Amino acid sequence: MRGFTLKLNQRLWLLITSGIVFTVLMSYGLTEYLYEKLYVQQVESSLRYQGEQVAGMYKGGPLTGAFRQQAEKFNTVSGAEIYVTENQRELGACLPFEVEYNALITEEERGRLLTGKTVSKIGYEERFGRKIMAVIVPLLDNKRLAGIVYLYVPLATITEAFSEARYIVLATGGLFVLISMYAGLQIVTRLTKPLRAMEAAAGEMARGNFAARVDVGITDEVGRLGHALNHMASELAEVEQQRKEFLANVSHELRTPLSYIKGYSEAMIEGVVQAEDDKQRYVTLIHREAGRMQRLVHDLLDLARLEGETYPLTLRPLPLAQLVEDTLEKFCPFLEEKSAQLTMELDPDMIVIGDLDRLEQVIHNLCDNALRHLPENGQLTVTLIMAEGGRCRLTVEDNGPGIPEGELARIGERFYRVDKARNRRNGGSGLGLSIVRQIVHLHGGTWTIESTVGTGTAVSIYLPLYEYEEPQS
Numbered sequence: 001m002r003g004f005t006l007k008l009n010q011r012l013w014l015l016i017t018s019g020i021v022f023t024v025l026m027s028y029g030l031t032e033y034l035y036e037k038l039y040v041q042q043v044e045s046s047l048r049y050q051g052e053q054v055a056g057m058y059k060g061g062p063l064t065g066a067f068r069q070q071a072e073k074f075n076t077v078s079g080a081e082i083y084v085t086e087n088q089r090e091l092g093a094c095l096p097f098e099v100e101y102n103a104l105i106t107e108e109e110r111g112r113l114l115t116g117k118t119v120s121k122i123g124y125e126e127r128f129g130r131k132i133m134a135v136i137v138p139l140l141d142n143k144r145l146a147g148i149v150y151l152y153v154p155l156a157t158i159t160e161a162f163s164e165a166r167y168i169v170l171a172t173g174g175l176f177v178l179i180s181m182y183a184g185l186q187i188v189t190r191l192t193k194p195l196r197a198m199e200a201a202a203g204e205m206a207r208g209n210f211a212a213r214v215d216v217g218i219t220d221e222v223g224r225l226g227h228a229l230n231h232m233a234s235e236l237a238e239v240e241q242q243r244k245e246f247l248a249n250v251s252h253e254l255r256t257p258l259s260y261i262k263g264y265s266e267a268m269i270e271g272v273v274q275a276e277d278d279k280q281r282y283v284t285l286i287h288r289e290a291g292r293m294q295r296l297v298h299d300l301l302d303l304a305r306l307e308g309e310t311y312p313l314t315l316r317p318l319p320l321a322q323l324v325e326d327t328l329e330k331f332c333p334f335l336e337e338k339s340a341q342l343t344m345e346l347d348p349d350m351i352v353i354g355d356l357d358r359l360e361q362v363i364h365n366l367c368d369n370a371l372r373h374l375p376e377n378g379q380l381t382v383t384l385i386m387a388e389g390g391r392c393r394l395t396v397e398d399n400g401p402g403i404p405e406g407e408l409a410r411i412g413e414r415f416y417r418v419d420k421a422r423n424r425r426n427g428g429s430g431l432g433l434s435i436v437r438q439i440v441h442l443h444g445g446t447w448t449i450e451s452t453v454g455t456g457t458a459v460s461i462y463l464p465l466y467e468y469e470e471p472q473s
Helices: 008-055 065-077 107-114 155-206 221-269 276-307 320-329 332-337 356-372 405-410 432-442
Strands: 081-085 119-125 130-141 144-154 315-319 341-346 351-355 379-387 391-398 446-452 456-464
Touching: 008 065, 008 081, 008 119, 008 130, 008 144, 008 155, 065 081, 107 119, 107 130, 107 144, 130 155, 155 221, 221 276, 276 432, 315 320, 315 356, 320 341, 320 351, 320 356, 320 379, 320 391, 332 341, 351 356, 351 456, 356 379, 356 391, 356 432, 356 456, 405 446, 432 446, 432 456
Parallel strands: 341 379
Antiparallel strands: 081 144, 119 130, 130 144, 315 351, 379 391, 391 456, 446 456
16 A cells, blocks of 8 residues: 655645744743843832832841831732731741741752842742742841831732733634635635646657647746746757658658669569679679668768767868868769859868868769759859858859858758759758768857858858977977
8 A cells, every 4th residue: 555645735835834943932932931031120120129128227236116117008019919027937037946937038048048049939829829920129237137028919910911922822823824824825825836838848848749838927936947948848859850751751751762672673583683784783783782871871971970970080280271172072073964163262271170071072072063063164162261250261252143141040950952853863861961060060160151042151160270389398
């Protein structure tokens, strides 16, 4: 059997309520303690003052009638009972012989009174048959205890003075607890409502529904968490869409060459092709389609490694102009085939820190992409010049059909091609510019693309220049 578990809102409400109740109880206890303590101290001070006033009228010798009359006047106007006595038995002078006599003071109190000190006491007094708070002031005659002034107030009077305040504090505290519990419930409900919505949305995402969103109406930490969850859902939906598109694109790219290979090989196996020339042509087609599959898989592996940003680059100073010239030599036959013209403007002073093979791949992919879209008798222009911010700019420009403005933002995505018909004569697998973008990023550079329909396209990459530091002597 599973144990009972409180929900988050129940735990928060219980925690808030417990804190409020504890605070109220502590406040009540502290208030009662301080009130009684201060009130008792005030009463004691008042009794001590009155006792000292009465004792101040004593001039020594036996207690006279006039002294007693003065004490009696104090008794009538004072809120305390004033009792004056010179009875030595009540003063404990005959102890320990008359042990059965109920003396008014103890031997220890008598000793303190003889030193001129005032004695305060709280407790049950058998002489008066009640709980009292008393102050005893000595009447000394040449270091002899001639008598005492005994002032006392019943403890019931003190507690009664606080009873009305106690009821007010209890009623106010109870009302405060109820209001606080209700307010705490509303606050907890408000705080946990978006959390419950986030829990439901997260559950939907776990089931693959990335369209789930959290309705966030607050701007605090919980609200920002809700916005972050919505943003994550959008990103996951985009990733899922890209994954589906990637699988569809890979399937599409592999389906055609696999169909060719399967069809041509079956024709040869079943003996449909008899002539040696036809067999050679079929083998050539199979080899071509296998090469296309090999290039596709190779590009996919390259892109996966480059996007992981852990690909090891062999960095060293490179004369970029020389690398561009060497790479363009490979395209001379294709340029001649299209009767195209090549224009180069290369600054030989542009030195960068980079990986030779990867930067050559960037230049190759840019030129290959431009050449595919170059018309007959077209113009291919490659420039390498200084740019702002300690960088160089390499631009590959063609005068091909151009790219519509609405599609420029997607150039560089995997498998994305402007040619929706996927004509392989005019377009590759759609991975070339993706690889270019990632390699440039790994070299700390950026890239831009500008195009006008009917005029042509220019792709530019910006790379940091090598800064040579002379060795210090």
